[in-house]
Amino acid sequence: MFIINCPYCGDRDQTEFSCHGEAHIPRPTETKKMTDEEWGDYVFFRTNPKGYHRERWLHDHGCRRWFNALRHTVTDEFVASYKVEDPRPPIPDNGGQS
Amino acid sequence: MTQTHRLSEGGLVDRSKPLTFSFDGITYTGYRGDTLASALLANGVRLLGRSFKYHRPRGLIAAGSEEPNALMQLETGPYTEPNTRATCIELYDGLVAKSQNRWPSLGFDVGAANSLVARFLPAGFYYKTFMWPASMWMTYEKYIRKAAGLGVSPTEDDPDVYHGTYAHCDVLVIGAGPAGLAAATAAASGGARVMVLDENNTPGGALLGTSNNAASLEFIQRSVQSLERNENVQLLTRTTATGYYDYNYITAIEKVTDHMGPGKGGTAPRQRFWKIRAKQVVVAAGSIERPLVFADNDRPGVMLANAVGTYINRYGVLPGNDVVVFTNNDSAYQVAFDASESGGVVTVVDTRSSVQSSLKALLEEKNIKLFEGHAITSVQGAKGVESVRVMKLSADGDSVQGQAWEIDCSVVASSGGWTPSCHMVSQSGGKLKYIESIAAFVPDESRLKKTSPNISAGSCNGSFVTATCIQQGTQAGVDAATRCGLHGTAASSESFTVNEVPLGTISPLWLVPTTHPVGEGRSKHFHDFQNDVTAADIQLAAREGFVSVEHLKRYTTTGMATDQGKTSNLNALAIMANIQGVSIPEVGTTTFRPPYTPLTLGAVGGQESRELFIQERHTPMHEWHVDNGAEFEDVGDWKRSWYYPKAGEDMHSAVQRETLAVRESVGMLDASTLGKIDIQGKDAIKLIEMAYTNNWQKLAIGSCRYGLMLNEHGMIFDDGVTTRLGENHYHMTTTTGGAARVMGWLEEWLQTEWPEWEVYCTSVTEQWAVMAINGPKARELLQSITDIDVSKDAFPFMTMREGKVAGVPARVYRISFTGELAYEINVPARYGKHLIEALAAAGKKFDLCPYGTEAMHVLRAEKGFIIVGQDTDGTVTPHDMDMDWIVSKTKEEYLGNRSQVRIDTQRTARPQLIGLLTEDPTVVLPEGAHIVSEVSDAPPMPTIGHVTSSYMSPNAGRSIALALLQDGINRKGDVVTLRLMNGEVHRATVSDTVFVDAEGVRVRG
Amino acid sequence: MDNPVKATPLEMAAIDVDGLTVAELGLVNKINLRGDFDSHACNSALTELLGMECQLEANTYVSNSASTLFWLGPNERLLYTDSDPQSIAERWRANPGTAAVDVSDYSTVLRLSGAKTRAVIASGSPFDVHPQQFGVGQCTQTRFGNASVLLSNHADTPVFQMQVRWSFARYAFDYIKRVADYV
Structure with missing residues (x-):
């Protein structure tokens, strides 16, 4: 059970949150011009890294704000959490070992 | 004669408080402070159970929670609990316990024949024998479970209550032995919020089992007093840390009233489940002694050396007068001294060829005979130890030789060294390292998981001398506080004498040889008592290639079940390492998993049971529904009125009556549960245009429109009516079950994709109480209680008006889910009860009929209105629902748009929504029934669709159904075949989905 | 009636x-107030409306005899008020880039x-x-x-x-x- 840092409310219990998968996937603008394959890529495909992952979280039982977090999918270490409009924090260069 | 084995003095039991209890129907007495185990031992009861597989007689091995054998069926009736360890049950007056896994009685056990056919019950036996043919497993299983089962579960409701709670601290100390008490004291001195947990009923840990403990008890008392005086410290006894999860989240179970006996705890919960979040954890969990693995080492009377010491010192019980101490290290010599001191006749058998002279001198002083470099090669006595045979070990320890000495004895106290309790650290994700000098694993402080910081101190860290444990504990407490940004101080170091012999030089002898090779002959070398696993099983696993430690565990079942291998794991690893000729760390360890000791599901559930298991949500009119005899249906978390049976009515007749009444006069339905979202801001229209498939730009203020929402896969996920309240102000409604999902969906897009849009969404679901009135007399009824002009022209279909209804402010929406003239009256929730009462009163002269969700379902199905989640299942597009009319062909973009033209969503054979009219109009098809292209006697049959909604429609005068059928829209008029689970076959004609008032006249009336 | x-x-x-x-x-009158509370203008408009200092740290509240204002999120406040919620909501909505909803019940x-x-x-x-x-x-x-x-x-x-x-x-x-x- 994680402790997650909400960029607005601070450290909170994981049960106040829900996770919504990979972050930074903008919705395509001219969707009608896209091929089935391009659209399928956007709708169906996500990276599934063993290592650092930028993902979207929602503080459901708190301030109800969406935010992003950089989490290691093996160690579950949260390196950073950041607001949607914030620049992406860098991925640590230790290869994810902790 | 009672308590034959109780010493005349000594121990921490209260001899002035005798307690009566029964075991297997015989009554005994013990004292307050006893465990069931110590009380049985005091009464000379040695045979406590039968083993899991071979049904061999078993007795106590341990004095603590590591006990693998003495599993009890405690108490009877609803209070009965299986698989409780006698060593962990505090004795109370009137306790009733039974042995387990024996039939018909403990003394004579039919299953013991298994022991005679043991060569046919090797490791992996079940996998090999009973899994083929697979279909027969169901037959074998019930016999196997009966023969090899543990205790039995209660069949009645649990009469106890349980409590769960969260807790937070700076430093959590697991274990209140010398190291834990020292750590807590040091951490607390710096102002840290400290929690200390200990599974025992009193703090002190291993000190409680040592002799001459006045000084020890004084140390314990002093520490406890100082901790209890500190308001930042919580010291919990009878509390076991059961799980250690990410980010220092530790669960623990507190046995609050178990020690009082069933039903004696008053209003207090029986047990409490703690969910603790700690900044730092000090693990001071102690260590567990390892048994030596020798021939027939499972006879009742063969115990761990420290258990013998603990029964003597803590409970004043000498388990037997003639004691053989069998050891490979020095620590067990203290047990020899204690037993001798208590009047026992003691012999020491030491596997090491040279015992240090100071110990020898002490033995001589106490007249204790020593066999140096010897080993026990056999144990005599079927239901209890009668004697052991001892022979000289060869230099390499692989064989025995020379003269066999027979020693009469009733107790064997064996010690193969000590295994630090690394369970918590391993569960936290920390790695272990092997230390040769103690022949055991300890936590590797350099390989802990970063997110779960902890420090191990005391014997769980490999230190087996009290003074060192206290020293380590103090340092750990200081360090933990410092890591929390506080300053713990090391109190003046505690120094007192403890009667203990340090480990000395341990000489591992993982498998004690006997006169014939292991696995041959009738004697067995058990390393795992609970699962009845022997060294021969490990050899078999190795021969069959199950050499990886995880495979070894699963193949032999070593380390499974209620004791989780507390006494067996390291011995198993070491035996496997020897077979393979590799070092123990090369074999590796299995990961320890929660729970540390078994816990009740009741405690895990805590107070969140029965009506608090899942929240029941009620509308403001709930009480009215109850008072008017409603039956309720669960819709999401809501309790919704299902139907209102009159005297003598069953569900069917009530629903038919309600359904007819709506089309003949007027009905009312509590629609408060629909999700409602207030949307404001200059970009509100942009959001609505994106969220729905149809056009909204031209919606006039005060008008309503139906909309369908798709996810990006293009599949329908919600629907509802949205009304424009003002220039930039909308009121959206959603399905009952989809309310939170839609709110989340809108916020997700607004916050993550279009943050620059000026739109604010606010959930107002409970702000409004909603009554829907439907039927030809709805207008008259409404007009009788409102100042709004509800005439046909002043208040047309799909508009909203504000005014007073029943004297309170209301928004009235003229929308319909029945196809009838209908109004949805919204008032602030505070007036919900008032509104329904006013409607009921005014409705009398209009034959107003309250109706529930079932009639609502029939009414909407008569009109072919879909229910998202019933007629749709997340795989259907608007086109599949024959709802092309709601998909805009003109607007540039909406969510799910592009998916409408994917190859897959455009293919022709997709299931599409159609109506079904059965040949026999009285047949109501079951929902879920399959439409098949060919009927055969038994499945499988090719399915081409299924029924999604099906009812008897009083207004159509026959049964009706909605179904998803491949290419259904083009198949109207066709006759299809349905084959039911019960074998019935029905034919039905594919029809349009509207069964009543196809022209839609009534709704606009 | x-x-x-x-x-x-x-x-x-x-x-x-x-x-x-x-x-x-x-019954407590409650209004959900929305706006860009990171901006000075927004906060001072609210301060003026309620007659008390309305600059709030995250997860704090402020109150006077007639009102209590809670922080719910960066652009969201909740007001308990003795006054008529409809009129306060209307006055708040007069500020650009805002929203207000009566959530009393x-x-x-x-x-x-x-x-x-x-x-x-x-x-x-x-x-x-x-x-x-x-x-x-x-x-x-x-x-x-x-x-x-x-x-x-x-x-x-x-x-x-x-x-x-x-x-x-x-x-x-x-x-x-x-x-x-x-x-």
Whole structure:
């Protein structure tokens, strides 16, 4: 059970949150011009890294704000959490070992 | 004669408080402070159970929670609990316990024949024998479970209550032995919020089992007093840390009233489940002694050396007068001294060829005979130890030789060294390292998981001398506080004498040889008592290639079940390492998993049971529904009125009556549960245009429109009516079950994709109480209680008006889910009860009929209105629902748009929504029934669709159904075949989905 | 119909046991206020509207005799007010880039006091309400059992308020009542 840092409310219990998968996937603008394959890529495909992952979280039982977090999918270490409009924090260069 | 084995003095039991209890129907007495185990031992009861597989007689091995054998069926009736360890049950007056896994009685056990056919019950036996043919497993299983089962579960409701709670601290100390008490004291001195947990009923840990403990008890008392005086410290006894999860989240179970006996705890919960979040954890969990693995080492009377010491010192019980101490290290010599001191006749058998002279001198002083470099090669006595045979070990320890000495004895106290309790650290994700000098694993402080910081101190860290444990504990407490940004101080170091012999030089002898090779002959070398696993099983696993430690565990079942291998794991690893000729760390360890000791599901559930298991949500009119005899249906978390049976009515007749009444006069339905979202801001229209498939730009203020929402896969996920309240102000409604999902969906897009849009969404679901009135007399009824002009022209279909209804402010929406003239009256929730009462009163002269969700379902199905989640299942597009009319062909973009033209969503054979009219109009098809292209006697049959909604429609005068059928829209008029689970076959004609008032006249009336 | 009955979800139910007193506050006017509260203009407009300083740190509240203003999120505040909620909402909406919704009946407010208050809350909430962590003047949205709640600390004695949605009110109340015997 994680402790997650909400960029607005601070450290909170994981049960106040829900996770919504990979972050930074903008919705395509001219969707009608896209091929089935391009659209399928956007709708169906996500990276599934063993290592650092930028993902979207929602503080459901708190301030109800969406935010992003950089989490290691093996160690579950949260390196950073950041607001949607914030620049992406860098991925640590230790290869994810902790 | 009672308590034959109780010493005349000594121990921490209260001899002035005798307690009566029964075991297997015989009554005994013990004292307050006893465990069931110590009380049985005091009464000379040695045979406590039968083993899991071979049904061999078993007795106590341990004095603590590591006990693998003495599993009890405690108490009877609803209070009965299986698989409780006698060593962990505090004795109370009137306790009733039974042995387990024996039939018909403990003394004579039919299953013991298994022991005679043991060569046919090797490791992996079940996998090999009973899994083929697979279909027969169901037959074998019930016999196997009966023969090899543990205790039995209660069949009645649990009469106890349980409590769960969260807790937070700076430093959590697991274990209140010398190291834990020292750590807590040091951490607390710096102002840290400290929690200390200990599974025992009193703090002190291993000190409680040592002799001459006045000084020890004084140390314990002093520490406890100082901790209890500190308001930042919580010291919990009878509390076991059961799980250690990410980010220092530790669960623990507190046995609050178990020690009082069933039903004696008053209003207090029986047990409490703690969910603790700690900044730092000090693990001071102690260590567990390892048994030596020798021939027939499972006879009742063969115990761990420290258990013998603990029964003597803590409970004043000498388990037997003639004691053989069998050891490979020095620590067990203290047990020899204690037993001798208590009047026992003691012999020491030491596997090491040279015992240090100071110990020898002490033995001589106490007249204790020593066999140096010897080993026990056999144990005599079927239901209890009668004697052991001892022979000289060869230099390499692989064989025995020379003269066999027979020693009469009733107790064997064996010690193969000590295994630090690394369970918590391993569960936290920390790695272990092997230390040769103690022949055991300890936590590797350099390989802990970063997110779960902890420090191990005391014997769980490999230190087996009290003074060192206290020293380590103090340092750990200081360090933990410092890591929390506080300053713990090391109190003046505690120094007192403890009667203990340090480990000395341990000489591992993982498998004690006997006169014939292991696995041959009738004697067995058990390393795992609970699962009845022997060294021969490990050899078999190795021969069959199950050499990886995880495979070894699963193949032999070593380390499974209620004791989780507390006494067996390291011995198993070491035996496997020897077979393979590799070092123990090369074999590796299995990961320890929660729970540390078994816990009740009741405690895990805590107070969140029965009506608090899942929240029941009620509308403001709930009480009215109850008072008017409603039956309720669960819709999401809501309790919704299902139907209102009159005297003598069953569900069917009530629903038919309600359904007819709506089309003949007027009905009312509590629609408060629909999700409602207030949307404001200059970009509100942009959001609505994106969220729905149809056009909204031209919606006039005060008008309503139906909309369908798709996810990006293009599949329908919600629907509802949205009304424009003002220039930039909308009121959206959603399905009952989809309310939170839609709110989340809108916020997700607004916050993550279009943050620059000026739109604010606010959930107002409970702000409004909603009554829907439907039927030809709805207008008259409404007009009788409102100042709004509800005439046909002043208040047309799909508009909203504000005014007073029943004297309170209301928004009235003229929308319909029945196809009838209908109004949805919204008032602030505070007036919900008032509104329904006013409607009921005014409705009398209009034959107003309250109706529930079932009639609502029939009414909407008569009109072919879909229910998202019933007629749709997340795989259907608007086109599949024959709802092309709601998909805009003109607007540039909406969510799910592009998916409408994917190859897959455009293919022709997709299931599409159609109506079904059965040949026999009285047949109501079951929902879920399959439409098949060919009927055969038994499945499988090719399915081409299924029924999604099906009812008897009083207004159509026959049964009706909605179904998803491949290419259904083009198949109207066709006759299809349905084959039911019960074998019935029905034919039905594919029809349009509207069964009543196809022209839609009534709704606009 | 001249005198419509007003109801609260718990009909003013109360708990009064050793160490815990719980009361439903009754009808409280509540308005959800939205706007860019990171901006000075927005805050000063609210300060002017309510006649008290409205600049709020995250998870705090401020109050005077007529109003209590809670931080719910960076662009969201909740106002308890003795005034007419409709008129305040209209006046707030006059400011550009704002929204206001009357949510008076969306939820109800429980007042918890007595020595067991913190232990009762800890039974259902993973949020740490220790005085060092959650002092007077602080508020937070969190979870109590399966209900989302707004908790606030009003006195050290202690006095807490728990706001819970109308439809969850009975559940939360029953939850409190059950654990009151256990802590």
